[in-house]
Amino acid sequence: MTPTPPTTFTQAPAQAPAQAPAQAPAQDPAQDLARGLALAEAHSTEPRPREIAAFGDDGLLLRVDVPTRHGAEQQHLVHYTRRPDGTWEAGWTLPWGSQALPVPGGYVCVRRADGRTLVELRPADGGPGQLLLTTPGRVGALAPRPGGGQIAVTTSTFGGPGEHPQGLLAGSDAVWAQGSDMTLSYAKQPQKEWQVHLVPLDGTGPRLLTPHVPADLALSGEAAWATPDTLFLGALRHHRHGVRNFGLLSLAVDHGDATRALFSDTVDLCYPVPGPGGQVAYLGTTPRHDNTPVTQFACLVGEPLHQVVLLPAENGLWQRPAGWDGPRRLVCTAESGPRRGLYVHDLDAATWQPVPTPASVMNTRVHDGRAAVLTSAPDTPPALDVTALHPGHGAERVVSAQAPPPPGRLQYRRQRLPGSDGDLASWVCLPEHTTPHATVVLYHGGPFQSWSEWSWRWNPWPFVACGLAVVLVEPPLSLGYPDAVRTGWRQWRGGIAASAAAQVEAVRAAEGLLDSPLALMGGSFGGYLALSTADSLNPDLVVAHAAPLDLTQVAEGSDVGWQWIREFGDPTEWRPLYQINSLAPRPVRPGTRVLLSHGLQDGLVPPTETLRTHRALARQGVRSEVAFFRSEAHPISRPGNIRAWYRWVLSAVTDELTPKPTGNPHPPQHPAGGDDMTDRHTVVHTTAAGEPALRAAGTRTEETS
Numbered sequence: 001m002t003p004t005p006p007t008t009f010t011q012a013p014a015q016a017p018a019q020a021p022a023q024a025p026a027q028d029p030a031q032d033l034a035r036g037l038a039l040a041e042a043h044s045t046e047p048r049p050r051e052i053a054a055f056g057d058d059g060l061l062l063r064v065d066v067p068t069r070h071g072a073e074q075q076h077l078v079h080y081t082r083r084p085d086g087t088w089e090a091g092w093t094l095p096w097g098s099q100a101l102p103v104p105g106g107y108v109c110v111r112r113a114d115g116r117t118l119v120e121l122r123p124a125d126g127g128p129g130q131l132l133l134t135t136p137g138r139v140g141a142l143a144p145r146p147g148g149g150q151i152a153v154t155t156s157t158f159g160g161p162g163e164h165p166q167g168l169l170a171g172s173d174a175v176w177a178q179g180s181d182m183t184l185s186y187a188k189q190p191q192k193e194w195q196v197h198l199v200p201l202d203g204t205g206p207r208l209l210t211p212h213v214p215a216d217l218a219l220s221g222e223a224a225w226a227t228p229d230t231l232f233l234g235a236l237r238h239h240r241h242g243v244r245n246f247g248l249l250s251l252a253v254d255h256g257d258a259t260r261a262l263f264s265d266t267v268d269l270c271y272p273v274p275g276p277g278g279q280v281a282y283l284g285t286t287p288r289h290d291n292t293p294v295t296q297f298a299c300l301v302g303e304p305l306h307q308v309v310l311l312p313a314e315n316g317l318w319q320r321p322a323g324w325d326g327p328r329r330l331v332c333t334a335e336s337g338p339r340r341g342l343y344v345h346d347l348d349a350a351t352w353q354p355v356p357t358p359a360s361v362m363n364t365r366v367h368d369g370r371a372a373v374l375t376s377a378p379d380t381p382p383a384l385d386v387t388a389l390h391p392g393h394g395a396e397r398v399v400s401a402q403a404p405p406p407p408g409r410l411q412y413r414r415q416r417l418p419g420s421d422g423d424l425a426s427w428v429c430l431p432e433h434t435t436p437h438a439t440v441v442l443y444h445g446g447p448f449q450s451w452s453e454w455s456w457r458w459n460p461w462p463f464v465a466c467g468l469a470v471v472l473v474e475p476p477l478s479l480g481y482p483d484a485v486r487t488g489w490r491q492w493r494g495g496i497a498a499s500a501a502a503q504v505e506a507v508r509a510a511e512g513l514l515d516s517p518l519a520l521m522g523g524s525f526g527g528y529l530a531l532s533t534a535d536s537l538n539p540d541l542v543v544a545h546a547a548p549l550d551l552t553q554v555a556e557g558s559d560v561g562w563q564w565i566r567e568f569g570d571p572t573e574w575r576p577l578y579q580i581n582s583l584a585p586r587p588v589r590p591g592t593r594v595l596l597s598h599g600l601q602d603g604l605v606p607p608t609e610t611l612r613t614h615r616a617l618a619r620q621g622v623r624s625e626v627a628f629f630r631s632e633a634h635p636i637s638r639p640g641n642i643r644a645w646y647r648w649v650l651s652a653v654t655d656e657l658t659p660k661p662t663g664n665p666h667p668p669q670h671p672a673g674g675d676d677m678t679d680r681h682t683v684v685h686t687t688a689a690g691e692p693a694l695r696a697a698g699t700r701t702e703e704t705s
Helices: 029-045 183-187 461-465 482-488 492-510 526-537 553-557 562-570 575-581 609-618 639-659
Strands: 010-012 048-056 059-067 073-082 086-095 097-103 106-111 115-125 130-135 138-144 150-156 197-198 205-210 218-227 232-239 244-250 256-261 268-274 279-285 296-302 307-309 319-324 329-336 341-347 350-353 360-368 370-377 380-387 396-400 408-416 424-431 439-443 469-474 518-523 542-547 593-599 623-629 681-686 693-695
Touching: 010 609, 029 461, 048 360, 048 370, 048 380, 048 396, 059 097, 059 183, 059 396, 073 097, 073 396, 086 106, 086 396, 097 518, 106 138, 130 150, 130 197, 138 380, 150 218, 205 244, 205 575, 218 244, 218 268, 218 279, 218 542, 218 593, 232 268, 279 319, 296 526, 296 542, 319 341, 319 360, 319 639, 329 482, 341 370, 408 492, 424 461, 424 492, 439 492, 439 526, 461 469, 461 639, 469 492, 518 526, 518 639, 526 542, 553 562, 553 575, 553 609, 562 575, 593 609, 593 639, 609 623
Parallel strands: 010 408, 048 097, 138 218, 244 268, 296 319, 341 360, 396 693, 439 469, 439 518, 518 542, 542 593, 593 623
Antiparallel strands: 048 059, 059 073, 073 086, 097 106, 106 115, 115 130, 138 150, 150 197, 197 205, 218 232, 232 244, 244 256, 268 279, 279 296, 296 307, 319 329, 329 341, 341 350, 360 370, 370 380, 380 396, 408 424, 424 469, 681 693
C-alpha cells in the first residue's frame, strides 16, 4: 500500500499588506448554521484513535474511543497485524480495554469489567484471556522485567469516607487529610497509596512488593526496570509551601525490596522509557528557580544510581523520550513550530536525526527498528503508520480516522512581534469558495500546548463551514516556540495576552478582515485569553470554558496548585504578581454576548470561577449566559456534550456574526499594533481511495462497566 503523502503547510508571509475585503456574497444564516451543525455532528460520531497501546512482534494494539448513542465514549483496544505484502488488517477488538503490553505470544491487557480492573494475558489471535491480577481500583504502570516471564504492575485502590488515623470521623462522610497536598479530587474519590506487584505470566499468582517509602515521599504509580533486579519507581515530594518535586526510588527486588531515592536538583523526572542497555530515559523538567522559565530535556538514569544525564537537543527543542532503537539510539518526540516531530538521538555521536512523518506526531511506540506513529494535523484526522527508523525505508499505512473533508484551506503564518522573544505563529482556516464574513479566534489551553494536531473538541472546521475565517493563535508559552517562552513566563497579561491580541490583528489585517465581526473563544488558559484580549479587540461574541481569572483563588483551590506555584511562586508571598496577571470581572463592554461554561467535576479550575464571572458580567450589563456540564471535569470530553456545545455556540455565532442588512450596530474598534463484549465495536472499512478507515458499527452499547 502506498503511504499517504505528507501534509503540506502553506507558508504565508509574516506581514502582508491589508487589502479591501471583497464583496461578500449574500449570507443565508440558516444554511450556514445547518452546514456547521452537520459537520460538528459528523465529528461527534466518529471513532477517535487516542494512542498506540502496544507494538511488538505480533502486531499492534490501538486504543480507540467510540462515541455511544447516549453521548458517552467506550474505550476499545483494536488489534492490527501485518500481511506479507506490507499492508495491515484489523483483527479482534477488546471493549473497555485501556492499556496493553506486548509479551511473547500475545499481550498483557488492562480492561474494566463488573466494576473491577482486570489485568489479563491475551493470545495474539484474540482468544480468551488468562486473568493475572484484579483490583477494584486502577492500574498505573505495566513494566516488563528484563529476561521475560514477569511484569511489575502498579495499582491504586480507593478509600472511603470517615477514615481517620484514630477513627474520630467514623460514621461520617468526611474525607480527612493533613498537609497542603489535599485536593478536591481526593475528597471526591480518596485514593490509597500505590502498590507494586510482581506478576508472573504463567498465572501462578502475583507477589506484593514492599518498597520502603520515606515519610516525606509518595509513589506516583510510574515504574520501569533498569536491570533484571532493579525496578525504578516514580516518587514525588510535596513541600509544605506547595511545590512538588518528582524523582524515583530504586527498588532491589531480589534483595529484600531494599530502596534508594534519587531526587535531582536539576530536573524533575517523569514518564520513564526503559532501555535495553540498563538505562531508563525520562522527561526532565527544570524546577522553579527565581524568574527563570522552565525547560524540558530528555534524561538518562542508570544503575548504579548516580547523577542524571541531560541530553540537550539542537535549537532548544523540548524533546520527550518515546522509545529505544537499540542500546545507544534513543527515540524522542519534540515540538518545532507547526509540527511535533520524531527524532533519533545517537548517544555515541551526540547527534539528532529527524524521522520523516506525514504529520504531527500524537503518539508513538518503537519496536525492532520501526516506529508505530499516530499522526494528525489541524486539517487531517489521526492516521496510524508504521515507519522505519533508518533511512531508505518507507512507511506503511495501518488505518485512518474517517471524517468529512475540511470545508476550506489552511495556512500556517509565522509571526514576529516587536518586544517578543522568538518567532510565534497563527494558523488561518479560510472557506474554500467564499469570502469569510466574520472571524472566529480560537486560543488553545495549557498554556504549554499548541495547535499542531487534529482536535475533536476545539475543531475549527464547523465554524469554517458557516462561512467564517478561523484563526488558531500560538501565543508565547506555546510548545514549539522555545525562544518565546521568556515573553510569557509569569507575564500572562502583559506578555501573552498582549502578544495574542497583536497576532490576531496582524492576521485580520493581512486577510482584509479588520472591519468584520469578531468572536474570541477558548478553554482553560484559552478562555482566559479570550476574556483578557476582549478588552482591546472589542469582539461581538466571547466564548470561554473553565477560564481561570482570579489566579490567586485558582492556585489556592486547584488540584494542581503546585503547577501555579512553580510559575508564579507562593500565592501569599507573590500575591501582587498573581493580581497583576489576574483578570478583573469586566473584560468586555456592556452589550457584548458572552457564553461561559464549566464542568462541575473540574478539579483544576474551580467551577466557582465561571459562576463568579457570570454574575459579575450580568450585573454590568453584559449579555452573559452560563452552562454547567454536570458530568464533565476540566475539559468537555463526552461526545454528546461536545455536540450540544457546538449547537449552542454555532447558534450564537450565527446570531451575532452574520452581517445585518443595516450593518453592524457595534463596529469593532482596533488598537494599535466472559468478556463483557458489546454489539457496538470498532471495525475497519476501506474508503473509495483504498484507505483503511475506522468506523463504528452496531447499535447496542453498554455505558457502564
